[in-house]
Amino acid sequence: MDTTTVNSNFKSEEYFINMGPQHPATHGVLRLLLTIDGEIIKKVEPDLGYIHRSIEKMCERDSYQQIVHLTDRMDYLSSHINNEAVCLTVENALELEVPERVKVIRTIIGELTRIASHCLWWGVMGMDVGALTTYFYGFRDREMVNDIFEETCGARLTMNYNIPGGLMYDIHPNFIQRTKDFVAHFKTKIPEYDKLLTGNVIFQKRMKGVGILSKEDAISFGASGPVGRGSGYSCDVRKHHPYSALNKVTFNESLKTAGDSLARYEVRIMEMWESLSIIEQLIDNIPEGDYKVTTKAVIKLPKGEYYQKVEAARGELGVYVISTGTKNPYRLKFRSPGFSNISLLNHIAVGGKIGDLVASMATLDIVVPDIDR
Amino acid sequence: MNISLGITKTIHDWLFSVMPEGLASITEMVLIAAVYLAVFAVFGLYLVLLERKVAAWFQLRMGPNRVGFKGLLQTLADALKLVSKELTGTEKADKFLYNLAPYFVIISALMALAVFPFTQEFQAFDINIGIFFLIAISSIGVIGILLGGWSSNNKFALIGAMRSGVQTISYELSIGLSLLTMVLITGSLQLSEIVEVQKNGWLIVQGHIPAIIAFMIYMIAGTAETNRAPFDMVEAESELGAGFHTEYSGMKFAYFFLAEFINMFIISAIATTVFFGAWLSPFGITESIPWLGVFWFLGKVFVIVFLMMWFRWTFPRLRIDQLLTLEWKYLLPINLVNIVVMAFIVWQNLIIQL
Amino acid sequence: MTNEALQNLIGLWFPNPDADKVSNVVEITETEEGSEETKTQEPINPSLLEFSEEESQFLNILVQPEQLHSLMKQLKSNSETNFDYLYCLSGVDWGAELGIVYHLESTTHRHRIVVKVKTADREGPNFDTVSNIWKTADFHEREVFDFFGVKFNNHPNLKYLFLTEDWEGYPLRKDYVDEINMVIK
Numbered sequence: 001m002d003t004t005t006v007n008s009n010f011k012s013e014e015y016f017i018n019m020g021p022q023h024p025a026t027h028g029v030l031r032l033l034l035t036i037d038g039e040i041i042k043k044v045e046p047d048l049g050y051i052h053r054s055i056e057k058m059c060e061r062d063s064y065q066q067i068v069h070l071t072d073r074m075d076y077l078s079s080h081i082n083n084e085a086v087c088l089t090v091e092n093a094l095e096l097e098v099p100e101r102v103k104v105i106r107t108i109i110g111e112l113t114r115i116a117s118h119c120l121w122w123g124v125m126g127m128d129v130g131a132l133t134t135y136f137y138g139f140r141d142r143e144m145v146n147d148i149f150e151e152t153c154g155a156r157l158t159m160n161y162n163i164p165g166g167l168m169y170d171i172h173p174n175f176i177q178r179t180k181d182f183v184a185h186f187k188t189k190i191p192e193y194d195k196l197l198t199g200n201v202i203f204q205k206r207m208k209g210v211g212i213l214s215k216e217d218a219i220s221f222g223a224s225g226p227v228g229r230g231s232g233y234s235c236d237v238r239k240h241h242p243y244s245a246l247n248k249v250t251f252n253e254s255l256k257t258a259g260d261s262l263a264r265y266e267v268r269i270m271e272m273w274e275s276l277s278i279i280e281q282l283i284d285n286i287p288e289g290d291y292k293v294t295t296k297a298v299i300k301l302p303k304g305e306y307y308q309k310v311e312a313a314r315g316e317l318g319v320y321v322i323s324t325g326t327k328n329p330y331r332l333k334f335r336s337p338g339f340s341n342i343s344l345l346n347h348i349a350v351g352g353k354i355g356d357l358v359a360s361m362a363t364l365d366i367v368v369p370d371i372d373r
Numbered sequence: 374m375n376i377s378l379g380i381t382k383t384i385h386d387w388l389f390s391v392m393p394e395g396l397a398s399i400t401e402m403v404l405i406a407a408v409y410l411a412v413f414a415v416f417g418l419y420l421v422l423l424e425r426k427v428a429a430w431f432q433l434r435m436g437p438n439r440v441g442f443k444g445l446l447q448t449l450a451d452a453l454k455l456v457s458k459e460l461t462g463t464e465k466a467d468k469f470l471y472n473l474a475p476y477f478v479i480i481s482a483l484m485a486l487a488v489f490p491f492t493q494e495f496q497a498f499d500i501n502i503g504i505f506f507l508i509a510i511s512s513i514g515v516i517g518i519l520l521g522g523w524s525s526n527n528k529f530a531l532i533g534a535m536r537s538g539v540q541t542i543s544y545e546l547s548i549g550l551s552l553l554t555m556v557l558i559t560g561s562l563q564l565s566e567i568v569e570v571q572k573n574g575w576l577i578v579q580g581h582i583p584a585i586i587a588f589m590i591y592m593i594a595g596t597a598e599t600n601r602a603p604f605d606m607v608e609a610e611s612e613l614g615a616g617f618h619t620e621y622s623g624m625k626f627a628y629f630f631l632a633e634f635i636n637m638f639i640i641s642a643i644a645t646t647v648f649f650g651a652w653l654s655p656f657g658i659t660e661s662i663p664w665l666g667v668f669w670f671l672g673k674v675f676v677i678v679f680l681m682m683w684f685r686w687t688f689p690r691l692r693i694d695q696l697l698t699l700e701w702k703y704l705l706p707i708n709l710v711n712i713v714v715m716a717f718i719v720w721q722n723l724i725i726q727l
Numbered sequence: 728m729t730n731e732a733l734q735n736l737i738g739l740w741f742p743n744p745d746a747d748k749v750s751n752v753v754e755i756t757e758t759e760e761g762s763e764e765t766k767t768q769e770p771i772n773p774s775l776l777e778f779s780e781e782e783s784q785f786l787n788i789l790v791q792p793e794q795l796h797s798l799m800k801q802l803k804s805n806s807e808t809n810f811d812y813l814y815c816l817s818g819v820d821w822g823a824e825l826g827i828v829y830h831l832e833s834t835t836h837r838h839r840i841v842v843k844v845k846t847a848d849r850e851g852p853n854f855d856t857v858s859n860i861w862k863t864a865d866f867h868e869r870e871v872f873d874f875f876g877v878k879f880n881n882h883p884n885l886k887y888l889f890l891t892e893d894w895e896g897y898p899l900r901k902d903y904v905d906e907i908n909m910v911i912k
Contacts, residue, residue, distance in 0.1 A: 017528045025611045039532070039693055049873075049889030056874075057899055057909075128611045130602055130690025136432040196687070202603055203689045219811050219834055222863030233834070240837060304782030305841075307830060309814070318815050320830070333817035335830075343866035354532070355692040358612050372889065 013037050021050050025128055025358045028368030030342075039353045044346040052372040059332040064090050064164055064299045067332065072158035074336060075370035077117040078313035081110050083162035088243055089308040089319045090164040093301040100245075101289040102166045107245040108179065108282050109149070109161065111275040115186065116145040117313035118268050118275075121365045125265065126197050128362035129206050129355075134197055141189050148178045164299060166292025179283055183276050190272055198269065207262035211348040211360030214259055221347065222340035225315025226271060227364055230264035232257035237311035249281045264363040298327050314338055314365055338370035405497055413486055413635060418448040420634040423675075424682055431686040458623035463526050466620065470524035475621065475628035477517030482635040485510045489642050490564050492652040492666030503564035504556060507643055508549050511598065514632065515541040518600075518607065521629070522617035533616030536693055537607040540597055543700040544604075547594035550708040554587040554715045555580065555647045558724060568651045574727035575650040581725055583715040588648050590704050590711070595640035596681055597696070599633060603688035606696060641677035642670075649673045728838050730786040733808065738774035740801055741794055785830075785841045795844050796855035802831060802842070803860050809833045810840060813861040818871035820901045821845065825852045825875060853878040874899035 020031040029050035035043040055074065059067045064086070071082035084106055091098055119142040126134025146156040152172040153161040161168050197203055213223065218231035228235040236253045238246045254270035256263035301323035309318040315337030322331040341364045349357040384404070388397040422437065422444070429436025437444035462471060485507055487498040500506050515537055522534020556562060558580050559570045570576070577584045597604035608616035618629045645651055651673075652666030659665040691699070718724060728736070776798070777789040790798050802810040815830035826845035832838070846852045856879040858864040868879045869888040876897035879885055887894065896903050 015528065023614060047888075049891075052889045054898060126689065130605065130609070130611065131688060132428075132602075133432050133686050136434060140433055197689070200689060202691055202695075205695055206689060206692060217862070220862040222813060222861070224814075235834070302782075305784075305787075307784065307815070316814065318830070320815055320817055320828070322819060331817070331819050333815065335815040335817075339866060339870075340863050343863060347862075353692055353694065354612050355609070355690070 014042055025361060027124065027366055030366065030368045041349050041352055041354065041357050044349045044357065046342050046345060048372055051369055055373045056332055056334065059329055061328060063327050068162060069160055072160060073369060074334060074373055075312055075314060075338065075367050076157055077120060077367055078113050079158050080113040080161060081310055081312045082317060083160060084110060085308055085310040085317050085319045087162045087164050088310065089306050089321055090299060090301065092308060093306045096165060096293060098166050098293060099289045100287040102291060103245040104282050104286050105167060105171055106162065108279055111278045112145050112148065114275050114313045115272055116142045118272050121268060122193060125362045128358050129203060131197060137193065137196065141186055144182050144185065148175065148182060163292065165295040170291040176283055179279060183279055186276060190269065206359055207260065207265060209260050210352060210356045211261045211363065212259050213344060213348050217347060221344040223344060224337050224340065226264055226267040227315060227341050229254055230256050230267045231259035235316065237309050237316050241309060243310060245282060249278050251278050261360050261363045300325060300327050312337055314367065314370065315341065334373055336370045336373060338366050342366055342371050409486055409497065410483060413483060417631045417634045418452055420638060422448045427679065427682045428686050452627060455627040456624055460623045460625060463620050465526045467524035470520045474517045474521030474524065475625040477520060478514050478632040479628040481510055481513040482632040482639065485639045488564055489646065490568055490651050491670050493663045496565065499563065499565050501563045504552055504562045511639060512541060512545050514636065518617050525620035527620050529613045530617050530619045533607045533613050537600060537617060540604065540606055540696060543697060544594040544597040547590055547700060547704045547708055548598055550712060551587040551591040551594065552647055554583060554712050557715050557719050564646055567647060568653065571650040571653055574725060575648065577648040579724045579726065580715060583711050583718060586711050590708055591644060593704065596684055599636045599640055601637065601681060602685040603690050604696060605690060606693055609690060637678060637681055638674065641674045644677050645670060645673040728836060730780060733786055733838065733840060734778045736807060737788065738776060741775040743773055743775050783841065785839050787841045787843060789843050792844055792846055792854050799857045799860050809835050813863055816864055816867035818875035818877060818899065820875065822901060823847060825849060825877060827854060827871060827877065853880055855880050856882040858882055
């Protein structure tokens with residue numbers, strides 16, 4: 001019969017459902033092809049590319065200064081860190097030593113970006129498990145960070161504050177005070193987050209023991225960022241390959257060994273505390289000096305291959321540049337954290353319920369432009 | 374003299390004087406139904422507004438504040454928009470059932486309103502099996518949801534509908550049993566008599582500990598029965614898009630939406646009637662002015678409605694298996710034990726009489 | 728491990744059968760000895776792998792497609808190398824050749840290495856999959872398949888990940904032309 005041949009891959013109880021590209025839990029245009037038996041997930045197959053802009057191809061055409069601007073549009077929630085990755089690659093290739101001031105400012109803003117990104121994640125995380133109120137709490141605090149960014153770099157999301165050789169402008173005179181205010185404010189707010197969501201018994205039940213990822217699998221799947229660290233895999237690029245001013249500060253790598261959704265959640269909450277501590281260590285000690293070194297108008301990287309990794313809010317962002325000595329890169333590859341993290345979704349979601357899939361996916365903290373590039 | 378009663382009595386007398394008896398009764402019923410329909414449709418809309426305001430309050434926002442004074446006309450405007458919207462649907466839907474479903478839901482919701490004693494003698498239909506009628510009617514609504522989910526020919530809707538079936542069947546038990554616990558004290562299912570018994574103290578006071586347990590179980594099950602967070606598995610917007618009403622638009626969607634809020638009102642009204650003395654004022658402070666009972670009734674209802682909104686805007690959603698575990702492993706056994714305890718208390722006459 | 732130590736160790740895994748014949752060394756104990764021996768004639772690589780550190784911050788290994796899978800398996804399973812983290816897998820179009828660049832890191836030893844494989848076959852390029860060694864390679868190889876048209880043998884689910892099924896051409900190849908969607912300066 002026709003129907004049996006068409007559905008030969010399915011058992012009779014299983015059916016097929018299309019989650020996305022327009023679906024509230026996929027955080028953008030991600031499409032998941034689910035094979036489901038009742039409520040139980042049998043298979044998850046991500047279908048990507050709905051907003052693929054081929055940034056890598058565009059990079060082959062653009063100059064290095066222009067490439068920095070494209071990286072904002074990948075993981076837009078950690079745009080500053082993405083910019084930094086490209087700038088560091090170019091600076092390393094040119095063997096350009098940027099002033100200490102630049103390094104410190106980059107690190108502070110990078111950590112602020114991380115906090116802002118985690119705030120948004122926290123809000124959305126709550127929303128995905130059905131607690132709609134968290135969204136507004138997360139946004140309230142993220143808004144303060146965005147205001148600081150707006151004052152200093154004129155943009156709130158796609159900041160473009162980094163340029164190869166330093167920063168676009170010097171920091172705004174209010175920057176230090178406002179950042180301090182924010183740190184003081186946010187320290188009172190993280191406990192509020194815990195009160196509202198973390199301690200909730202329903203939330204704990206939803207997250208504990210769900211979406212388990214072992215340490216071996218985390219490494220094998222190339223998990224990075226909080227996803228890897230939730231499985232006890234020490235993968236913080238800031239610790240292992242420090243860049244900018246990160247070797248000047250002391251901070252703990254947030255690690256949890258349980259590997260379930262709750263562990264990944266807790267890692268992000270811990271990271272917010274660590275980021276606050278990093279900012280506190282640096283904010284009073286911004287060295288005086290230039291905010292950039294002047295580079296040539298046309299940057300040409302020496303022939304060779306360069307790789308730079310940084311810790312974006314979602315994990316390890318790698319920039320791999322092959323240069324032939326011209327003003328454009330011959331090939332530029334972004335190793336985005338989201339792409340590796342989405343590949344393990346099937347592994348952690350199979351066997352769970354639809355609700356578990358949504359909750360696990362929220363703890364992966366996917367940003368679709370980061371996956372699609 | 375009761376104001377509302379005065380008006381209805383005049384109309385009643387006038388109708389019977391100009392028409393033959395049978396026609397007059399029918400006309401009277403239609404009139405009352407129309408009044409209820411109009412009043413509660415508007416009432417439902419204001420519950421929506423209230424929910425939005427409460428949500429905004431919880432979420433550090435302003436809420437609707439542009440249409441009318443402080444946004445008072447916002448939901449009326451929304452309703453107008455929904456009425457004027459095109460009714461879209463899926464091509465492969467089972468058209469008859471698909472169109473029928475919203476009416477099932479809204480009619481069953483409105484039917485339940487008939488039996489509530491808003492104040493003394495202000496009750497459209499004082500049936501002697503009042504509580505039973507309420508439980509029966511409130512479970513008909515789920516048929517509408519199942520029909521809607523099934524006939525939409527959409528997998529998300531179907532999952533939502535199936536969840537709804539599972540959920541309602543389970544929690545119906547708890548609602549019934551927790552109300553039954555209270556019926557042990559009153560000895561009657563008739564709502565007016567239940568109120569009468571409470572003149573010696575609200576049932577939650579009379580039945581003290583088991584009554585409080587019964588109320589807590591009732592609130593949990595009632596929230597589940599109305600498919601509201603944290604039991605909104607049926608809609609679960611982050612999982613199923615919109616659940617069973619994914620494929621509905623315009624006024625048909627509005628019926629589902631309105632029914633949810635009327636159901637919330639009904640659940641609160643049952644709680645008020647059975648646990649909190651319906652229209653009776655606390656300590657009989659306004660006993661001399663009977664029509665004030667309406668305000669007491671609505672006041673109590675709104676406190677419970679607010680409680681349900683509070684649940685919704687603070688709790689995350691349960692998972693379907695946890696939902697069933699909660700009912701079958703915890704609420705149901707506790708409930709059964711509770712009935713026995715209550716029976717013992719009634720037998721030994723340990724109830725508190727004020 | 729330092730790059731030099733890695734080179735010495737990994738080089739031994741794939742000895743070049745031709746290196747023996749030319750350089751008359753009885754036993755290949757030291758790789759440098761072999762190359763000194765034959766210096767006067769022509770430098771013959773004692774290993775089938777080519778090592779280089781030029782123009783890169785890591786040790787680069789160029790491997791023939793035939794040896795790719797066994798090399799990768801050894802790199803991961805050998806306790807001294809233990810490259811258990813494939814952090815980047817990129818397809819590259821070198822003009823005449825197509826190839827894949829694997830960036831590997833060991834989470835225990837924290838050393839890094841780059842493995843490259845190339846083929847001149849632009850019509851039907853294919854390499855062995857490494858997705859059975861590192862699970863992350865599954866998606867990364869599918870990405871390369873999309874954009875470079877490189878096939879991976881034994882890949883469990885090799886189909887377009889980003890592109891639609893009916894897409895023609897391989898967008899990240901250098902000779903790809905799309906006059907409508909590409910802005911060329």
